[in-house]
Amino acid sequence: MKTRLFVITSNVAPLSAVLITAAVILIPAERSGWDMSGTASQFVFFLTTVLIYSIFCIGLNVQWGYTGIFNFGVAAFFLVGSYTAAVFVKGDPPPPDPVTGQDYVQYIGGFGDDLNLFPALGTDEWLPFIVAILMAALVAGILAFLIAIPALRLRGDYLAITTIGIAELLRAIVVEEPSLFNSSKAIPDIPSPLSGLFSSSEYDYVYVGLLVLLVGLLFLLVERSIRSPWGRVLRAVREDEIATSACGKNPFEFKTQAFVIGAMIMGVGGAVYGFDRHSLSPDTFAPISTTFLFWTMVMVGGSGNTKGAILGAYVVYGFYFAMIQVQGYDLPGWISTTRISALRDTAIGLLIVLVLLWRPHGLLPEEARVSMWVERRLRRGGKGGPAPPLGPALDKPDK
Amino acid sequence: MTGPGIFLAFAALAIYSAVDHDTRKFFVTGVVVASVYALGAIGLNLIYGVLKFGHFAQGDSMMLAAYLAFFVVSGSILGERRDTQVLPVHLDDLPGSTDPIWELTFGYSLLLGIIGAGLLMSGILVLLDRLIYRRLRERRGNIVIFSIASLGLALAIRSSMLIFWGPNPRSYVEGIHPALHLPFDIVLKGDQIFIIVTAVVMAAAVYSLLMFSKLGKAMRAVADNPELALISGINTDQIFVWTWVIAGWLIAVAGVLLALQAQLNPNLGFIIVLPLFASAILGGIGSPLGAIGGALIVGITQEVSVGLEVSVFGEHLLPLAAGYKFSVAVVLLILILLVRPQGLFGREPA
Secondary structure, eight states, rough: HHHHHHHHHHHHHHHHHHHHHHEEEEEEEHHSOHHHHHHHHHHHHEEEEHHHHHHHHHHHIIIIITTTOOOHHHHHHHHHHHHHHHHOOOOOOSSSSSSOOOOOOOOOOOOGTTTTTTTGGGGGTTTHHHHHHHHHHHHHHHHHHHHHHHHTOOOOHHHHHHHHHHHHHHHHHHHHHHHHHHHGGBBBOOOTTGGGGGGGGHHHHHHHHHHHHHHHHHHHHHHHHHSSSHHHHHHHHHOOOHHHTTOOHHHHHHHHHHHHHHHHHHHHHHHHHHHHHSSSSSGGGGGGIIIIHHHHHHHHHOOOOHHHHHHHHHHHHHHHHHHHHHTOOOTTTTEEEEEEHHHHHHHHHHHHHHHHHOTTOOOOOOOOOOHHHHHHHHHTTOOOOOOOOSSSSTTOOOO | HHHHHHHHHHHHHHHHHHTTTTTTHHHHHHHHHHHHHHHHHHHHHOOOOOOOOTTTHHHHHHHHHHHHHHHHHHBBOSSSSSSSSSOOOOOGSTTTTTSOOOOOOOOOHHHHHHHHHHHHHHHHHHHHIIIIIHHHHTTTTHHHHHHHHHHHHHHHHHHHHHHHHHHBBOOOOSSSSEEEGGGGEEEHHHHHHHHHHHHHHHHHHHHHHHHHSSSHHHHHHHHHOOOHHHHTTTTHHHHHHHHHHHHHHHHHHHHHHHHHHHOOOOOOOHHHHHHHHHHOOOOOOOOOHHHHHHHHHHHHHHHHHOOOOEEEEEEEEOOOOGGGHHHHHHHHHHHHHHHHOOOSOOOOOO
C-alpha cells in the first residue's frame, strides 16, 4: 500500500499534466457539440496564454526560485513591458473615438510603419517588434534596478510590500493620466509580428510557433546561466547570504543582477502579451489576475526548476481555463458567474497554501545537480559532487 | 537626524492643514482614517513582533471581520441583497437594537456585532495558526514562506467573501445621516466620532495589556528573544495563540470601523494593506506604539494630499487626483525605506 501510494505521488507531475490537458480539450469540445475546429482554436488560445504566462514564470523563477528574492510586484514589470512595447509598435493613432469625439493619444515611438529599412526583407513585419521587445526588457530592467536600490538590502517582506506598492502605483498612474496610455479606454489595435504575411486564421498557429521559439530561447538562456558559476552564486545567496559574503561574493550585487534579469524576462512577457491581445487596459494588471497567478504557477510547478515553472504555468492556467469554460454552461441560478470566478480565485489562493504545506518543492523539485562541469563528469562515469539541498531555503530558518 | 527631520516636516504639514480653514476638513478626515489604520497597524506590528513575519492577510482579515459583524447583525448570508436568505436568528431582531444611540447611525446591535466579530475572528485566526502557521513553524521554515502563505490566504479570504456576499457594497445601516458642527468649525459625523473614540480606547487597552499584565510581559519577552523566553519557562506556543487572539480583536474592531468609515465591499481589504504596512514600517516595525504615529502620518498625509492646493512655479503639484489616495502610502513607504528603514521611532538596526 505504501509503495503504491509512493508511485502515485511520484507521478503527480505527468498525471496532473494529462488531467489538465484532458479538461482543456474535453470541456470546450463538449460545449461546442464536438466541433473539432472550434475546439482546436480554443486549445490554440489556451496554448498561447500558457506560453506567454510561462515567460513570466521563468522570470519569477530566476528571482524567487534561484535567488530567493520575494518579488510580489510581477504586475509592475508586466505593465511596464506591455506599454513600452505597445508604444514602440503602434502606428499612427486611429481616428477620434466616434462616441466621445476624443482623440487617441499620439505615441512617440510608433515604429509600426516607419521601420521598413530593407523592404526586400519585409523588415516592417518583424524589426519594430524586435526593437519593442528589447525596449520592453530594457525599461523593465531599469525599473527593477531602481526598486533594488532601496528594497533589496532589506528583509524579504520589505521587498514584497514595496513591489506590491509599486505595481499598484503604476496602475494608478495609468488610470489617472489619460494622456499617457488612454487610461481605462485602453490602447487599441496593437499590431502583431509577421501578421501581414498570414491570414488571420493561420496566424494563431504562427504566433504559437513564435512563442515556442521565444520560450525555448529564454529557457536555454536561463538554464545555461544557472548552471554557470554565476548561477551557483545565486543559489548560494539564496541558501546563506552571510556565508556567501564570507566567500568574497557580494550578495546584494548578485541579488540585484538576478532581480534585474528576472524583471527583463517579465518585460519580454509583457511585450508579447500586448502583441497577442492587441489591446491593453489597466484592468489587465490587477494583482489577482497577474502576480498571484504567476506565484501559484511557480509554487505549484516547483521553485528553482525552470521546467517546473513552465509546467506550473500549464497546469494552473489549465485549471483557470477549465473554470472559465465551466462558466459557459447553463448553470442553476444560485451558481452565478461571479461565484464561479470567486471560487476559482479562492482555489488559487488555497493552492499556494496547500503546496507550501504538503509539497513545498512543487510538482518538479529542483534538480540535484546544476553544474555543467559536474554533469559532464557524471556522463563520463566520474563521481559527482554531493547533491545540494532542494528548493529555496524552505527547510532552514532565516538568518 | 533623518527621523526627527521627517517627523517635523510632517508635523508642519499637519499643523498647516489643521489651521487653514479650507483644508481643515481633510485634516479631520485624515485623523478618522488614521484611527482605523492605527488599530490595523498595531495588530500588524504585534504579529510581526511575536511571530516575526509580515501578515499580508491583515487587510483582508479586517474585511472578513467586518463581514462577520454584518453577518451576525443582519443575519444575511449567501445573497446579493440585504434581505435575501436571512438567518432566523440575528442581532437586529433584539428589541430596540436598531434604534440609533445618540448621534450614531446604529443601535446596540452593532456593538454586540463587534463583540461577535471579535470572538469569531480570534477563533478563525487561532484555527489558521493551528492548521497552517504552526506547521510551517515546526518545519522551521524561512520567514518569507509565512508571508507567502498569508498572501495566499488573503486571496482566498477576499474571493470567498465574493462567494458568500457578492460584489455589491454593503453598509450596516442604510440611509444618510447629517454631520455635527463642532467648535473650531469641525464638521464630523457621529459615526466618525465613534471611530476615533473606539480606536483610542482599544489602543489604550492593548497598550496596558502589553505593559502591565503578565501576559503582555511574556509576549514582550517572546518578541525580544524566543529561545530565551522558552528556557525561562514561558510557554511560547501559548503566547502565539494569545497573540492571535489579541490580533483577532484588533482586526475585528478595526474592520468594523473601516466598514463604518467606507462602505463594506470585498476589495476593501486589499486596498488597505498598503497603508497598513506603510504605517507599521514608518512607525518602526515590531513597535505597537510607533504604529500609531505611523498611522497618523499616513492617514493625514493621504487625505490632505488630495485636498491641499500647492503650486510650485505655476505647476499644480497638489491636490492629487482622488485615484492617487492610496499611492501616497506607497510613496511614503519607499521614502522611509530609502532614508530610514528602521522607521521613525524604531531602534537602530543591530
